[in-house]
Amino acid sequence: MRKRFLIIVSLAGSLFAETTAPERKIDDNAIISEHDPKLRIELPASVQYVGADRWILYEIADCELHAFVEADEQKNVQRLYWIQFEGYIPSRLELHHKYDSPRHATIGGLDFYVDTWTSSQDDKSKPGSDGEHIRKLIASRGYKMPANAMCVRLVHLLDEAKRKELMIIYGEDLGPIGFSAVDLNKGGKAYDQWPTLEKGLIERAKKKIVLKN
Numbered sequence: 001m002r003k004r005f006l007i008i009v010s011l012a013g014s015l016f017a018e019t020t021a022p023e024r025k026i027d028d029n030a031i032i033s034e035h036d037p038k039l040r041i042e043l044p045a046s047v048q049y050v051g052a053d054r055w056i057l058y059e060i061a062d063c064e065l066h067a068f069v070e071a072d073e074q075k076n077v078q079r080l081y082w083i084q085f086e087g088y089i090p091s092r093l094e095l096h097h098k099y100d101s102p103r104h105a106t107i108g109g110l111d112f113y114v115d116t117w118t119s120s121q122d123d124k125s126k127p128g129s130d131g132e133h134i135r136k137l138i139a140s141r142g143y144k145m146p147a148n149a150m151c152v153r154l155v156h157l158l159d160e161a162k163r164k165e166l167m168i169i170y171g172e173d174l175g176p177i178g179f180s181a182v183d184l185n186k187g188g189k190a191y192d193q194w195p196t197l198e199k200g201l202i203e204r205a206k207k208k209i210v211l212k213n
Contacts, residue, residue: 022052080171087164108211112154118181146173170205
């Protein structure tokens with residue numbers, strides 16, 4: 001009886017691993033997605049693929065993320081490319097995404113909501129969040145995130161139901177320009193420079209990320 005139980009547990013575990021394995025394929029510096037949405041996402045040739053993760057986010061959404069970085073020889077991350085495919089699970093039909101950013105960008109003919117922020121290595125990730133997942137993934141491969149960074153989030157909702165999204169986060173190390181996240185936040189000594197830096201960040205993201213049907 002015990003042997004049969006162990007076999008059942010093993011089969012169940014294999015089935016779970018199969019259904020939660022990442023579905024998108026990697027082609028050097030590109031991601032190939034066959035659905036939700038169907039497209040090819042190309043990144044600069046200089047990126048290094050870190051890996052993927054897939055799980056049920058907060059028991060409500062099927063989440064698949066892929067991480068690419070540009071890093072130095074010591075594996076210090078200089079630029080981060082975080083690509084995420086996400087959709088609410090069928091049992092939660094009442095859920096819909098509610099992005100309200102007034103800023104938008106068009107990449108590859110698709111409309112994206114745009115948000116930006118600065119971050120530091122002291123910022124805490126919410127337990128179980130996608131932020132925690134990507135930090136653990138990057139650390140597990142020996143990469144080190146910058147002490148301070150600026151990021152832009154681009155979110156495309158696939159249809160009017162607003163239950164599925166493609167999210168792309170592009171981040172850059174603030175070290176080379178000599179500012180910290182605190183410097184650029186409201187009240188910081190370089191806050192007046194943030195609009196210019198933010199604009200450049202968004203434009204670089206739009207140029208570096210290429211979407212093809």
